[in-house]
Amino acid sequence: MKMWCQGWLRSLAILLLAALSLEPSQALIGKEKSAVFLSPEFVLGPGSVVDSYYQDIDFPRGHIALKSFNAEVVDETGLPVPLQEIYLHHWVIERYYQRKGVEAPGSSSIKETHNPDFITVRNSGICQDNVLAQYFGLGSETRKTATHVPDPYGIEIGNPVEIPDGYEEKWLLNVHAIDTRGVEDRLGCAECRCDLYNVTEDGHGYPLSSDYKGGLRCCYDKTQCRVKEGFEGIRRSLYMKYTVKWVDWDSSVVPVKIYIFDVTDNWKSSNASTVHRARHNCRVEYDVGSCSITGETEDGCVDVKRTSLTMPTGGHVIYGVSHQHSGGIGSTLYGEDGRIICSSIPTYGEGKEAGNEAGYIVGMSTCYPQPGSVKISDGETLILESNYSSTQKHTGVMGLFYILVAEPSPNPSLLLHSPFDMHANSKVYNSVSAVALLGLAIAAAIVVVYRRRKETEYGYEALVV
Ligand SMILES: *[C@@H]1O[C@H](CO)[C@@H](O)[C@H](O)[C@H]1NC(C)=O
Ligand SMILES: *[C@@H]1O[C@H](CO)[C@@H](O)[C@H](O)[C@H]1NC(C)=O
Ligand SMILES: *[C@@H]1O[C@H](CO)[C@@H](O)[C@H](O)[C@H]1NC(C)=O
Numbered sequence: 086m087k088m089w090c091q092g093w094l095r096s097l098a099i100l101l102l103a104a105l106s107l108e109p110s111q112a113l114i115g116k117e118k119s120a121v122f123l124s125p126e127f128v129l130g131p132g133s134v135v136d137s138y139y140q141d142i143d144f145p146r147g148h149i150a151l152k153s154f155n156a157e158v159v160d161e162t163g164l165p166v167p168l169q170e171i172y173l174h175h176w177v178i179e180r181y182y183q184r185k186g187v188e189a190p191g192s193s194s195i196k197e198t199h200n201p202d203f204i205t206v207r208n209s210g211i212c213q214d215n216v217l218a219q220y221f222g223l224g225s226e227t228r229k230t231a232t233h234v235p236d237p238y239g240i241e242i243g244n245p246v247e248i249p250d251g252y253e254e255k256w257l258l259n260v261h262a263i264d265t266r267g268v269e270d271r272l273g274c275a276e277c278r279c280d281l282y283n284v285t286e287d288g289h290g291y292p293l294s295s296d297y298k299g300g301l302r303c304c305y306d307k308t309q310c311r312v313k314e315g316f317e318g319i320r321r322s323l324y325m326k327y328t329v330k331w332v333d334w335d336s337s338v339v340p341v342k343i344y345i346f347d348v349t350d351n352w353k354s355s356n357a358s359t360v361h362r363a364r365h366n367c368r369v370e371y372d373v374g375s376c377s378i379t380g381e382t383e384d385g386c387v388d389v390k391r392t393s394l395t396m397p398t399g400g401h402v403i404y405g406v407s408h409q410h411s412g413g414i415g416s417t418l419y420g421e422d423g424r425i426i427c428s429s430i431p432t433y434g435e436g437k438e439a440g441n442e443a444g445y446i447v448g449m450s451t452c453y454p455q456p457g458s459v460k461i462s463d464g465e466t467l468i469l470e471s472n473y474s475s476t477q478k479h480t481g482v483m484g485l486f487y488i489l490v491a492e493p494s495p496n497p498s499l500l501l502h503s504p505f506d507m508h509a510n511s512k513v514y515n516s517v518s519a520v521a522l523l524g525l526a527i528a529a530a531i532v533v534v535y536r537r538r539k540e541t542e543y544g545y546e547a548l549v550v
Contacts (some may be wrong), residue, residue, distance in 0.1 A: 113276060114488035117152055117332050123159075125324035131318040132274070136261040136288075136306040140189050142178075144256040148334040150239025153232045154178065154221040156327040157439070158262060165439035166323065168447075169224050172275045174261040174304070176325055177222030180206040180242065182252040208343035209490075211394065212367035216347045217485070223408060228430060228440040229448025232342060235456075238403050241340045253447060260325050261332065263304060265315030271395070272411060272444075274311075276303035276480045281311045299480025300370040307443060322353040341403050341489040346418070346482030348390050348471040369485075373412065375478040387414065388475040390484055393468050393493055399461040400490040402426055405452035408485040411445060412473045418486050426459055426467065427452035428487065461490065 122143040127135045156176050158166045183189070184202040207218040220240065223230055234240060248254050268274045273281045278299040286292055288305030297303075304310070332338065333408040376386035404428030407416035417428040430450045434442040441447060452459075461467070471484025 092200075094522040102236055103533060110135045117330055119328060119330045119411055120143070121326060121328045124258055124260060124327070126322050126324055127260065127262070128320050128322050128396065130320035131267040131316055132310040132312040133320075134261075134263050134304050134308045134310070136301075136304075137259070139258045139260070140296065141183070141255045142258045145329055145331050146243065148241075148243045149331040150234075150241055150334055150338045150340070151220070152234050152330040153331060154329055155227065155232055156223070156325050157228055159324050159326045161322045161324075163326070165228070167437065167439040168434075168442040168445045169271065169437070170264070170266050172263045172265050172271075172322060172445075173225050173227060174263060174275070174277075174539060175222060175224040175259075176227070176261070176327075177219035177259045178327075179219050179257045179259070181255055181257060182206065182249060183255050184252050192272070196461060204249070206254075208345055209398075210343065210345035211365050211397065212345065212347055212350065213365050214527060216367045216369065217347060219345070220343060223449075224410070224446075225442075226408070226431065226446045226449045231451045232406075233330070234404060234489060235453060237337060237339050238341045238456075238489070239334075239338045240343065240489075241334060241338070244334070254513075258291055258325065258327075261304075261334055262323070264318075264321075265310070266318045267312045269311045269313055273299075273409065274304075275481070277301060278480055279303035282308050284308060284313070298372060300372075301481060301526050339491055341491045342398075344396070344402070344488050344490060346394050346467070346469050346486045346488075348392050348416075348469050348486075350392055350394060352394075370481045370483060373479040373482055376475040386475045388473040389470060391470045393466050396461050396465050396467055397463070398492070399463045399465055402452070402454055402455060402459040402461060402488055403491050404487075405429060405454075406449050406487050407471070408449065408483055408487070409471065409473070410479070412475075412477075412479045412482060412484045413446060413484075414472045414474055416471040416484055416486060418488065419470065420461065421466045426461065427454075427486070429486070456491070460493075467477045 124142065125137075125139050127137060129135060158171050158173055160166050182204040184223065187202040190200070205215050205218050207215070208220060210217060212218075221232060223232075243254055263274055263277075265271045265274050268281075270281055276299050279293060279297065279302075282303045285304050287302035293302060317425040347369060349368040349371050350365050351368070352365045371390065373388040378387075405418065407418075407427075407429035409416060409431055413431050415428065415430040418426040420426055426451075429452065431446040432450070434440070434445050434447040436443060469484070469486055473479060473482060476526070
């Protein structure tokens, strides 16, 4: 049976290769694929805000390894829209399982109702309650921040063994953008300063206390930031354009886990034995006071915020990046012994064009340590540090840090060459290649049709960026 099966596969694969006029050495095995998608349309006029959750977005399907995810705001003609016009506060994508045959809820929330038909698949980070549960997410820095996962690593998704019976895997996109054309105070609108939004309640109808000066609770969906007297601007149709890269899953891909740390996480670390039971309170946003009020000298105008966090399971760091808002001057993740695990520094734009907008963070530097060179131990306590300029006050800033971690490989030789450069050669008939050829046969035989999905939009409490 096994022999017959392999022979059949071989014949099919050879036929396919012939049909594709490819030499075996140019076979598609392990080749990176890429697709570009558009989110549902959102419409913004001067001062207005969108904070939408698009459910079941177009996404590559099947058992694959994600290699990168990039996104930006474009207009109806597909042209990138600069940040002075549309400030991209953030976008995030989340993975979830939806029970088959169940209609997606309209305006009612998946998580508020703890609906068992929808299960969020969190990243491996230590925040709780669906806070910072995303797989990818960035803001204004999206155009110049690398997200690619180097070979031989990948983020494994769509493994049928992991998807609960009766469910299917789907993806959710949250887009939060603010149209700052003609507004009185661009930075103030971007920092969601409550006085500019003239709101007294948050998006769920809870009253805002007078000491809450700014942040997401003041710039929720359909709020309006103050526009200059007499300013007129058309309402525009906009989209998130996102590019996903992936490879088909195969045993040579080394899986990485996603961890997101938050500098505002104020869990208590007094007793090591309770670390795993600690309540993490990731508040995501914080404020930076102006140093002219706190009385520091000009060159001391740096707000340094630190927190210590425990990494439950260690491994090798493959990638690192931080997320900061305007005013950010860098963030570093340190090991318990003070060594630098990754330092991520913002780039500010200098012009007007999309990707180089003056005064905005247009990119964050990333870390790609040589695999195996930066290791975090199981249970190691890390220090996260986020620095902001405090020459002026800021509300609703963030200090997040993403890292990708690979558990040490049981077979170090796997790391010595990239399996994605692997050629089909004279040893093509070994069993590994047979599996790869099966993948090829399936890939070539199936025409993947990305369903057009009707726009569904809903909001829910717990997901904060
Ligand atoms: C602010 O909101 C109040 C009550 O909702 C409204 O009466 C007032 O006109 C608003 N002010 C501005 C400047 O929009
Ligand atoms: C830590 O917590 C455990 C269980 O609550 C307790 O038995 C132990 O004494 C605590 N250790 C310290 C150093 O407080
Ligand atoms: C943050 O500021 C502190 C104090 O000035 C400094 O020691 C540290 O290197 C800074 N870190 C980053 C990432 O800028």
